[in-house]
Amino acid sequence: MIVPRHDATYSRNELIAAIGVDQTYGEKIWTAFGFGRQKSDAKLFTDDDVEAFRLFARGAAVVDESAQIATARTIGLSLARLADWQADQLLEFSENPDVTWTLDEMAKALSRIQRLVWRIHLSIALEGSRSSHTGHDDHDDWTTTVGFVDLVGYTSLSRQLDHRELNELITSFEHAVSTVITMHDGQVIKTLGDGILFANSDPIRAARTALAIADLSGVPPLPQLRIGIAEGEVLARLGDVFGEPVNIAARLCGSARPGTILIDDNMAAAIDDDERFRVRSIAPLSVRGYRRLRASTLSRPK
Incomplete structure (x- = not known):
């Protein structure tokens, strides 16, 4: 079951409509991210999310669809594995009487740390690719x-x-x-x-x-x-x-x-x-x- 977000205003189908892509393509990307083809009316996405997915969808004009689906699948598999491990850790912490934070508080803190670490790694990778010949692109x-x-x-x-x-x-x-x-x-x-x-x-x-x-x-x-x-x-x-x-x-x-x-x-x-x-x-x-x-x-x- 996919849990809705309190600050979200778009369901999965509303997101696909808002970014203006073909429904079949939207279903393929959704499935590649690892969420299956199940219907969901849950409100999952904000206006910022719509803009991010719109940018991703524009890539279909210059990037082969199979490459985009492969990218989505890689993201989905990597994050699913990470989320499974994190869920186990958070549940273990929540059962510890010495831990006073709620699951939601711990998840939000973990989300911020995760974004920070990712941004730093991305910055290092981009700088390395610009300043040396050791950088490499997919299919190179x-x-x-x-x-x-x-x-x-x-x-x-x-x-x-x-x-x-x-x-x-x-x-x-x-x-x-x-x-x-x-x-x-x-x-x-x-x-x-x-x-x-x-x-x-x-x-x-x-x-x-x-x-x-x-x-x-x-x-x-x-x-x-x-x-x-x-x-x-x-x-x-x-x-x-x-x-x-x-x-x-x-x-x-x-x-x-x-x-x-x-x-x-x-x-x-x-x-x-x-x-x-x-x-x-x-x-x-x-x-x-x-x-x-x-x-x-x-x-x-x-």
Whole structure:
């Protein structure tokens, strides 16, 4: 059930009419945001919301409809996941007798913080794209270094731990690894429960990131970690990356021994002359999709 807003004057259908778009297109966008095709007369939108959606709808004149729907779907999926987690947290807080705020008060405060953090991230991303060549647009070929990190023995661990312990493990893993990635100017592309995909346009910083993550391996509360790194052109699309370097990084990660880093030939060539790193080739790997995948280990000099 969609809860109406006390300050809203437009229902979903009234919004579609007000911005002047085709009803079918409006239904597609609404569904892509994750709300289904159910009818709703609830008042959900203000005049400011109408103006924002009108600007979004104008993009149909210059942006392919499928791209707009994909954008809406990405926004919807990301925010739905975030909202589910936030709802659990707010309900848990509301049951704490020491918390004196109402659910509505906490939700409003969280909304303001969320908008602030988003604006700062957007400002940083826009400035970075303007002032350097590291910015990238959707559907662009982006030359970058891609890394996969995963928890060794996650399947076994998930069977041994209860839900609370598993949650604490995943939270510690994501926090520790994401902190290292951010400290070296990298970008967390996505988390996968037992794995993290990241990117860094600078192979030197990516190598330093991998070594710092390897230092976390086996240090409580984390179990052993392993890392795979590949460098090359990827397709950047809706905050995600696709292409052969992503596949190779995943295969290298899966083949790495606990606590170690495997890199591909492109990455090895990019950092081989740097005395801060020790690169040693290994026998070609036979992995899914690659019968003879050339790889090297990355470590610090002895």
